[in-house]
Amino acid sequence: MGMVATWLSVADAAPLQPTQYGDFDRYVLALSWQTGFCQSLHDSGRSEPDECRLQKEPANKADYLTVHGLWPSLPKSIAARGVDNNRWMRFGCATRPIPNMPEAKATRKCAAAETGLSLEVANKLNAVMPGAGSNTCLERYEYAKHGVCFGFDPDDYFGAMVRMNTEIKQSALGVFLADNYGKTVTRDAFNNAVAHAYGPQSVKAFKLTCSGNPAWLTEMQIAIKADAINAPLAAGSLLPQPHPGNCGDRFVIDKAGY
Template sequence: MSLRAWHRPWQRLAMALLVSVAAAFVAQGAGAENAQASRVEGAQASGAKETAPLAGLSGEGFEHYTLALTWHPGFCASRSRPPQECRDPALREGTDRGFVLHGLWPSLPERFVERGVDRRRWWRDGCFLETPRADGSFCRAHPPLNLPAELDRRLEAAMPGRASCLDRYQYAKHAACLALPEAAYFAASVAMVEAVNESAFGAFVTLNQGGEVARNALIDAFEAAFGEQSGRTLRLTCGGRGNRLLTEVRIGIAADRLADFPAADSLVRQARGRCATRVRIARFE
């Protein structure tokens, strides 16, 4: 056995301990009152799709989803022309406590394969292949969403990009042509954002904001939170000079195992990202 292989189990143990400490630290900072409030709000969510959001979203005709979660301070720092959600202090409030929602993206559907659409074209155009996107801002991509009040409030907190109509654009591009109902689609999306942020991985990223970590430390933290070898299901996205600024993480999830998320056997492999070996986790000043 090589020295590196011998050290690997100890590195995993050390990372598991580190992310556990991070989770405990962040949970303590949030306070018992917030935890109790979250439990009450969860109990008050209305309808079956709110109480079991992941089980309420079917995924027929495609293999997996990609859950795209933005690290908001990093995204904003990487933009030469920051959108409204980066400029308005009210829309930045609370985003330093975890990831925010970019989107939930179904993989290439079989019926599009039968029409000769390849993966690259699907990722570029999505449902706009059938219903072309109107010119102009994201707000022209789809009418305003009609969501239950509680879900609308949770989505507002989870997706500051709604200020730029990101929610309407994401639904129009990735869900509207696949018989995925608006409420079920966003209830599942919000539930998964919350699950990641409440995990030890989410705590590790939050605890390290304003600093720099090794890229492999992020992957190890993910594995410590979600299971052995789950790091291959995580794609890190970075921007800025030298691709050193964390802007987003993407997680692959089997469409027929969505209700089991974030169990390790619900996750699917993804291509590696292009982050540098050292990654900066920005924070809002």
Template sequence: MDAKSLTPAKRADYCPPGRFWQALLSVLLLGMWLGMLLFGASPARAEVPSIEAKSFDHYTLALTWHPGFCASRSRPPRECRDPGLRRGTEEGFVLHGLWPSLPQRLRERGVERRRWWRQGCFIERPRPDGGFCRHPSLELSDELARELDGVMPGRASCLGRYQYAKHAACLDVTAEDLFDTSVALVEAVNASAFTDFLVIHRGGEVRRNALIEAFEAAFGKGTGRALRLECAGRGNRLLTEVRIGIAARSLESFPAADSLVRLDRGDCATRVRIAAFD
């Protein structure tokens, strides 16, 4: 049926099929989100392997909203230009990294937290000149390499190599363990109503506080303190990334509320744009 064939009176009530299913999906997801809020149900969770904490307090799980990241780049990398690498990335978050906090042994040497975040393991192992691909290749099983490709399109630009070299190579954590855990954490977040909220609103704008409320609805009252929102563009209104604080000894219970720890507040404006690919 074509809306143009309807009388003016009936045309006003006409809902195109695509809009009908979009509206129905929004209602179903909203109902699931409210159900979690009212009854305290936890989101579906992938089993998260434990990485033994090496004298640090917490991890920061950095998850990229890929359309927003790509829109923020004046010179987009390959993972933004290649349609095959972009496919499916606006259905959830993709992995930026899993970052241990300042290790005790470096704290005892007088290293400040800000310097650790800026330099990481390069404090002890100088960073090689050149791009990310100058770092050593990752030693991963074939199965994990395939899984990581699915949640980390930045692997096309050697992002995984850089993340391991900066954040874990000096902590006696293997690349296999770090990324096995990282994949499970991404899957757990993407299975949540928080990610559903972003998917529903992609291509539009939401209140910053609505994002925090959606996070708390998915993971528990008060957990919004563990969420840091990162934005770019004019007025810091374009969402590029979320960061989640996780207690170092509570990875296996993520995303339970008691596994989350407070992070510093992000830099997003009061209204945030959730980008979508054209």
């Protein structure tokens, strides 16, 4: 019931619209598999944020699918100034010569400016982006790097992420992730779940990242048509990506308790 209420309230938000540099063709929605992400930090010896050390196991295991960010692709107006995709993905809104804003650094996320989120949307975001509203400051970093230069209203920007995360968790793909929590799956089985949810033509829209040996899922990145961002995800709204990721033929839907 709570997830349905969240979907309805966020769906009523204003549509996401750039006020400048709007000549891009896609967004990439980045979603973390939270237990795999935390295990990758643990195994690498890197310091773990509070949301990894203090995480509670949800009743619905699909809720481990959490929001990382929403990334507009390189606008044509910026590419025309000699900017390539690698430079755009590295610097985002700090790309020179335009948009020429302060660089958001991954090692100093809390140095980024406050987003200006309303309390209502901040509370919804905190429920699906564990690094938001904490000393991790993930939402500040994501907005400073990927949102502010487009003039996105922060409530609309993060509200779109909350909506799509909820929608995916309620889809056949979300059911697949929950049913296979802690299990080894094949990429073919994952692709079948995507096809069931969004049609076979959407399989190549998903780029998967894994870590460890044997490999476990840490993140999925989903390419979405820019002009479809405000509609429910469907077969016609996703775009193929140039690379499927590094997960290989078999990987683990990692569980908590590493």
